[in-house]
Amino acid sequence: MTVVVRNASAKDAVAMHAVRTRVKENVLSHPDAIALADYERLTGQEGEGVVCEHDGVIVGFAIAEVATANVWALFVDPAHERKGIGRALQDALFKAMKRRGLASLWLTTERGTRAEGFYRASGWVECENASSGDARFERSIG
Numbered sequence: 001m002t003v004v005v006r007n008a009s010a011k012d013a014v015a016m017h018a019v020r021t022r023v024k025e026n027v028l029s030h031p032d033a034i035a036l037a038d039y040e041r042l043t044g045q046e047g048e049g050v051v052c053e054h055d056g057v058i059v060g061f062a063i064a065e066v067a068t069a070n071v072w073a074l075f076v077d078p079a080h081e082r083k084g085i086g087r088a089l090q091d092a093l094f095k096a097m098k099r100r101g102l103a104s105l106w107l108t109t110e111r112g113t114r115a116e117g118f119y120r121a122s123g124w125v126e127c128e129n130a131s132s133g134d135a136r137f138e139r140s141i142g
Helices: 010-022 036-042 085-099 114-121
Strands: 003-007 047-054 057-065 070-076 104-109 125-129 135-140
Touching: 003 085, 010 036, 010 047, 010 057, 010 070, 036 047, 036 057, 047 085, 057 085, 070 085, 104 114, 114 135
Parallel strands: 070 104
Antiparallel strands: 003 047, 047 057, 057 070, 104 135, 125 135
16 A cells, blocks of 8 residues: 655546535535636635545645635545544645745534534634634644
């Protein structure tokens, strides 16, 4: 079993979206709610992305937008959860965003989910309620 975390690129968009549509929490209301162009844009000039591959297949990814310091996505395929992939993706994303000059990041997630627990356990601090009712977290990466 070979697990690799690497920088994402636009060519990974289809595989990242496949992971995104398989998750059991923070489920998209419609699979086409996010376009492949969004992944492509945010893994280029406008953002940073990392993927985790297991035996050459993308099983998780994380993406952040530089201008807003927002973690746009961090998702792991349900078949590969609880193996340290989320933490590895988060750490790699922190390093990438720090290289881009950011000192902190923020994100929102649905309340009452395992994702909320993951962020709390990873040192994220809840700062306010998001307008959608989701929890909003911030974390220093500097």
